Amino acid sequence: MIDIDFVIWDFDGVINDGIVDGRFVWADNIESDLGIPLQEFTHFVFNNTFIDVICGRKDLLEHISDWKEHTGFEGSAKSVLDYWFEKDARPDENILLIMDEVERFGVTNIIATNNENRRTTYIENEMGFSSKVEIVFSSGRIGSLKPQPGFFHHITTALKISPSRLLLIDDCEKNVASAASLGWQSHHFCNAEYLLLKKKLGLPQTI
Numbered sequence: 001m002i003d004i005d006f007v008i009w010d011f012d013g014v015i016n017d018g019i020v021d022g023r024f025v026w027a028d029n030i031e032s033d034l035g036i037p038l039q040e041f042t043h044f045v046f047n048n049t050f051i052d053v054i055c056g057r058k059d060l061l062e063h064i065s066d067w068k069e070h071t072g073f074e075g076s077a078k079s080v081l082d083y084w085f086e087k088d089a090r091p092d093e094n095i096l097l098i099m100d101e102v103e104r105f106g107v108t109n110i111i112a113t114n115n116e117n118r119r120t121t122y123i124e125n126e127m128g129f130s131s132k133v134e135i136v137f138s139s140g141r142i143g144s145l146k147p148q149p150g151f152f153h154h155i156t157t158a159l160k161i162s163p164s165r166l167l168l169i170d171d172c173e174k175n176v177a178s179a180a181s182l183g184w185q186s187h188h189f190c191n192a193e194y195l196l197l198k199k200k201l202g203l204p205q206t207i
Helices: 030-034 038-045 050-054 060-071 077-087 093-104 117-124 149-159 173-181 194-201
Strands: 006-009 108-113 136-138 166-170 185-188
Touching (some): 060 077, 093 194, 108 149, 117 136, 136 149, 166 194
Parallel strands (some): 166 185
C-alpha cells in the first residue's frame, strides 16, 4: 500500500456504477414506471439553477415540488425522489472489495462527492456507507463543488492534514487535475480499470 493516510473516493462514477454509456440508469424506466416523460423531467430539473441544489442553496425536494407544480404530476414529489435514489443505488462490488483492502492496510476511506444533502444522507444511511467510510464530504454540505478549490480546501482543513497525504480517486479529469494542483495525490479512474487502480494504491494485482 502506498504511504498515504486517506483515500478520498468519488461516489458516482467510481463507487456507484449508475452511469452506463453516458446515461443515468436510474432514469431508464421512469416513464413506464411513473408515467413521467424523461425529457420533460430532465429539462426542468437539471436546468441552470440545479447548481443551487448541488451546493445546498436550494432543497432538492423543493426543486422536485416545483417541477410537480409546473407539470401537474399527480404523484408526490417525495415518491419521485425515493424512486430516483433507489434506482440510482448501484454500488460497484469490485470497488467495495478494494475499499476493504485499503482499510486492512490501516488507511482511512472517505467519500467526497458532488451531491446535495438528501442524497448524501441516503448514501450514508440507506446505502450503508456511514459504516464503510470515516466521513462523507458532499458539495451540499460544503457549499462548494468539485473541481472548485474551496471543496478540496474544506476537506484538508477538516482533516487537519497535508494535501500530500490524501489520494483522490475520481472519474472526472477536471476534478483530478484540480486536486493535483492543490498538492493532493490523485488518480483518474475510468473504463472500470480496477487493476490500474490497485497498482496506483500499491495493492496486489488481483480482482
